[in-house]
Amino acid sequence: MIKKLRKKFIIAAMCAILIVLESIILAVNIVNYHHLVEKADTLTEWIVSEGGSFGDAIAGDSSGIDPGAQNGQNQNEQPPEVPDDLNSDTTPPDKSDGKNATEEQKNPPDNIGKDHMGFSKETPFETRYFTVTFDSDGNMSDCDTGKIAAIDEDSAKEYAGEVYTSSKITGFFDIYRYRVTETEDGTMIVFVDCRQEITTVKNFAVNSFGISTLGLAAVFVLVVFFSKLVFRPVAESYKKQKQFITDASHGLKTPLTIIDANTEIIEMDNGESQWTKSIRNQVHRLTTMTQQLITLSKLDEGEVNGEKTKFSLSDALVDCVQPFETPAMMQNKTIETDIADEIRLNGEEKTIRQLFDILLDNAVKYSTPDSTIRVHLYTKGNKVILTVWNETEPIPQGNLDQIFERFYRLDEARNSEKGGSGIGLSVAKAVVAAHKGKISAFSEDGHSMLIKVVW
Structure with missing residues (x-):
């Protein structure tokens, strides 16, 4: 689990x-x-x-062209001679203009180097x-x-x-x-x-997905490691719970056996009465429940007790149907079977027979009076399929897989009258899971139930 x-x-x-x-x-x-x-x-x-x-939007920008070239002057030409009287001009150069030129070189106009579109x-x-x-x-x-x-x-x-x-x-x-x-x-x-x-985008896509895959693998390793630490307290608690159920179930066996023996002695001395009969029924009910709890506790991990062998599923089902024919007949119910021959299954035969008993007991108990119970075992491809169908009192229509949960009851009052424990179908689910199968329940019309097992 x-x-x-x-x-x-x-x-x-x-x-x-x-x-x-x-x-x-x-x-x-x-x-x-x-x-x-x-x-x-x-x-x-x-x-x-x-x-x-x-066009000229960028390539033709003249902001970087030499001013002399802009005026049509050949840069290789010598500048015109300056008259001597001008050379003799003693007027000092305008320092402020030189300063402004320096500032313009340091801080070019905004339009130089500006992007376009x-x-x-x-x-x-x-x-x-x-x-x-x-x-x-x-x-x-x-x-x-x-x-x-x-x-x-x-x-x-x-x-x-x-x-x-x-x-x-x-x-x-x-x-x-x-x-x-x-x-x-x-x-x-x-x-x-x-x-x-395009190459850049493709390379990025390949690299990103590759790196994410490696990262995912690393995360997987970390999640596996830390999940073990996280679930360790849960596992210990669950182990203690299973041990408690097993110990309590075994502990109940002794007082139940004593109560049953004492009831038998009372009946020998005073004869059977409705009180002693009620005691026997409740003892039988508790004994069945404790046995089912033990079985369920052992099957929770999907393991069977005995060794798996190849056995005849058809013969096992025929043997299990026969004991239920008499109680069904006493309630004017009929069990119809359609069991294919020589269907074999690799599994633990004892627990599979227990599965058949649970499903047949459920069908006989909760089917309506004067109705028919149909049991069908067949193969489809490489699958083995078992179906148990019976008429019922009004129940929810559609999927009913919730009935396989522990202690779940479709009708609390009716189940109490029938003496059901609410564990039987949970055991059936555990048996099927231990044999790598799947069990489901379905009501097509709200007045019948079909339980289907597939291996």
């Missing part, structure tokens, strides 16, 4: 961490890809707005792109591959032709982000090389 609980805790913790971690990694990669697309689209918009190039002055020289223009008749009228070395004119025309026929405005073609726009000359398609950005 504790091992299963710890395993479920580890699985739940790792699933939660996996979902959160991978969601974060996925979100970061989506943001990176979005930035890539946004940057590429901005570049294509810029080139389109300048008619197929970067979020890009630096180097962007036009770093960006590789090409353009292709189609005339109004759909023929290629111009192809400019001067700003890219990886694409020749034929490849550029091939790419542009496929994009032109796709009727898309923007998107990716291989490693190129393109944009289609209408101009006075026709339709222009701009392609921007995004190889470096």
